Amino acid sequence: MNEATSGKKLKKISYADVIISFIVVGVIGLIIVPLPAAVLDFLIIVNLTIGFNILLITLFTKNVLEFSTFPTVLLITTMFRLGLNLASTRLILTQGNAGHVIDAFANVVTGSNYIVGIILFIIITIVQLVVVTNGAGRVSEVSARFTLDAMPGKQMAIDSDLNSGLITEDQARQRRKDLQREADFFGSMDGASKFVKGDAMAGIMITLINLIGGAVIFSLNGDLTVGEAFAQFGKLSIGDGLVSSIPALLISVASGVIVTRSDNSRSFGADLADDFTRNPILFRIIAVILFILAIVPGFPFLPFVFIGICLMGLSFFIKQQEEKAIIQQKKEEQKLALQRKKEQQEEEESVSAFQVEPISIEIGYALIPMVDSSVDNSLMNRIVAIRKQSAHELGILVNPVRIRDNLYLEPNSYSIKIRGNEVGSGEIYPNKFMIISQGEPFPFEGQLTKEPAFNLDAMWIDERDRDAADLQGFTIIEPLTVIATHLKEIIYNHASELLGRQEVKKLLEGIKDQYNVVIDELIPDIMRLGEVQKVLQNLLDEQIPINDLASILETLADYGLVTKDVETLTEYVRQSLKRTISAKYADGNHSINVVVIHPKIEDIIMQSIQKTATGSYPVLKPETVSQILESLGNTHQHLMMENIPHVILASPKIRLAFRKLISFNFPDIAVLSLNEIPNEMMIETVGSLELQ
Incomplete structure (x- = not known):
């Protein structure tokens, strides 16, 4: 059944390809094949319909990738309009007539006055060529450059989400693909805007040719006088120009709309409604201004008063809707509080309520909305993804993470506990974004902080600064990602306790x-x-x-x-497990960079190992330990500055003892023995530990 469905889908796609191929070839054919006036009327209406359709698609599009074929469509529609221009020019110059649609535009739109039509045509052409097309082309050029500049930062953010378990490999691959498609789209739009500009200039030339050529041909043939010829062909030329320039203007506006969108989550109408109704007090201020203007002598009273009353009524209506939304939100919060209280009462009645959870998170009251499981992107869903990734990468089944609110915490604080003991904490702001320092001062006004998982310098910024930070290459982290990454690192670092x-x-x-x-x-x-x-x-x-x-x-x-x-x-x-261990630290060439231990140090450690009930530990003099740690610190710092990943290679007899010796000061440095590296793996010595 799957194969049949797939076959039908492929068949449908092939039909679409064939149809589009015939349409594109037909557009080219308009330039060659003469068209009857009736067919030309039909195609002109089709052209106008396409213009309206493209404009409405861009208004309802949430993301430029939803209309990624727009640059190519722009080329095809431009060729279609030019083909119709040539077909109408052929009819005008040979028959002195171009069908009912052009005649209707000439008579109705221009008022049977071709001078008025010329003025309207010039105005439409100026608006399309100078204002809309020029602006859209500039926006496309800037967007293409900024999109390319921001790609490394966005790719790092995708890799960060993948490494923290927030997205799968397939989702990361799709995001990278969408990122590349977005860059290709704006790059294509930068060039496609030239099609519209060239189309407008061609429309002007064709209109002049129709006017001058038709008047000259029919006046020389003696069919019309010079005045009659200019009147007749002036009307037809302007009608033809308006018929082609109006759809071109619609598509130019559509190109401007799609490249100037800054929000990729909702349609233009939804964003516009929110932006204009966000502060209803502005409507009241404008209404008062209109009322004052209405009583100024010389100004029309009724229009100002009517619009002012409408704005005042709209302001009160929006305010009423906001109050209803606040009341509804309070009811939902009370319902949620009662539900939590009921759950707590049920827990208090059970023995398990007195036991600490293996792992839990306590949050301040300002972070409670982030836990709502009914929302797609919530902390609960992130935790599920982290548990799955931990099972895949570490092989352990992490117990469900218990989340509870704690009134003793600060509103934006959280605390991660293992067996009832705090192992990590931090602060997050649901309405802000965290940016990571690149070694330079932050050029924004925000709240300085530390990234809790890796203790990096960071800052919380407002949403209005997000686009600017993205363009400057900062890594932008959402609040949920901050706490999810912190939780994942704690799980990995305390996996043995869980x-x-x-x-x-x-x-x-x-x-x-x-x-x-x-x-x-x-x-x-x-x-x-x-x-x-x-x-x-x-x-x-x-x-x-x-x-x-x-x-x-x-x-x-x-x-x-x-x-x-x-x-x-x-x-x-x-x-x-030597292949698993070595693969963890090997590079792409199946090679491991190692820091070797001097035989003298190995002998000292081997002779100092003492067995206890809790394990084997090296018992060394404090000065010897200090020298070993100092040598390791210098070597490690040097290699990190040169960006060389490395491990310590020790003999099998002292590997565990040496690991325990350095684990407190250097917990992230791995210690391997020769028996843990397969024969096919290459070993490259990059440093040595020696006593001074």
């Missing part, structure tokens, strides 16, 4: 249908569930994904009979 025995049991039950043999062999005969949990937690502590559970369990089953030491078993598991 993995309890219950979560491990769910993971094993999820793969038991496929790997029941290894699970039954391992648990409980070789290892207990808690021991498996500790191995998985050790992996997550160093950002190693556990989504290859089958390999992990098989390794534990192989070595679980040899040793029960969790740290040793973790090292064996890491060796079995």
Whole structure:
């Protein structure tokens, strides 16, 4: 059935292509084939209809990509009008008649006075050529340049949303495609505006040719006197010019509308209604001004008073609608508050209400609207996306994130807690946008802050400054993205704390249908569930994904009979996951940049390792630790300045101990052993740790 549906769709598209091909060829044919007056009348009406249709499409278009064919349509309609001009010129010069439509425009619009018609035609041409087309062309040129300049920043924003789990790979690919299409559209419009300008100039030339050529031909043939010829062909020429210039003016206005739109979320009518009715007090001020002008001697009284009364009534009507909306919003908030109160009462009656959640978010009252699940882009939906991404990238099932309001917090503050303890906090403003510093002072008036996830210098700006910040290349982050990114980083950094025995049991039950043999062999005969949990937690502590559970369990089953030491078993598991680990830190050439440890340091650490009930730790002199950390800090800073990603390469015997030694000062530096790098992976030494 799917294949049949697809076939029908392809067939429909091929029919459309054939029809469009015939239409385009037919437009070219108008230049060659003579047309009867009746056919010309029909095509002129079609041309006028197309002009109205294109103008209305641009008014109802929410995004320029919804009418991405507009530049090509502009070319085809221009050729269509020129073809009609040539067909009408042929009839005017050969028969002295161009059909009923041109005659109607000549008599009705111009009032049977071709001098008036000439003036109207000149005015329409000036408006189209000098005002509309010139302005639209300039806007297209500037928009094309600004769109290209802003592309790197927008692409970074797309990558940021993808990395934070807010969008999928397919959505990111579509956004990049739309971004490129938008740049192509404005670039095409920059050139397509020249078609309209050339069309207007051609219309002037054709009108002059019809007037002068027709008068000369028919006066020389003796059919008409010179005065009669100029009167007759002046009327026909102006009628023909008006018939072609009016649709051209409609399409010029449409091109101006589509390139001057700044809001890509709603239609022009909806934006215009909001802009004009946002402050009804302005209508009252204008009404008072009109009332004053009405009583000024010499001014017409009734028109000023009538319009003033209409504006005053409209102002009171808008104010009444706003009050109704506020009352309705308060009712919804009260309903939501009662529902939350009921839920809290139900929780208080249950034992689970007294237990802390694995992970939760507390928010101030100003952030409550962001949690509304009925809205498509809400915090609840972002959290669902983050949980899915965490499961895909880390291999853990994150418990549902509990969100509750906290009246003790500041209105715009939030707090992220794990097991009831705060691990992160910040402030967000729902009606503002965050921009990240590029190492230079912010050229806007806003509220300085720190990006909570990565502690970068940032600023909250108003929506009116968003376009300017985008054009200047700043990375713009929406409020929901700020808190979602912060939550994702906390989940990744505290993944081991979120993995309890219950979560491990769910993971094993999820793969038991496929790997029941290894699970039954391992648990409980070789290892207990808690021991498996500790191995998985050790992996997550160093950002190693556990989504290859089958390999992990098989390794534990192989070595679980040899040793029960969790740290040793973790090292064996890491060796079995060497391709996963090395791929995490390798570049595009399958090469890993490593910082090696001097053998003297390795000997010192190896001799100082002491086993305790909580694990193995190196016991070194404070001055030795300071020298190691200082050497590592200098090497790490040098490589970061040269933008060289790197890891520390240690021998398998001291890898874990060295990792624990530097984890507090350098938590983001990975420590690998030689056994964790596959043979096909290239190793490039970029630094060395040595004692002074």
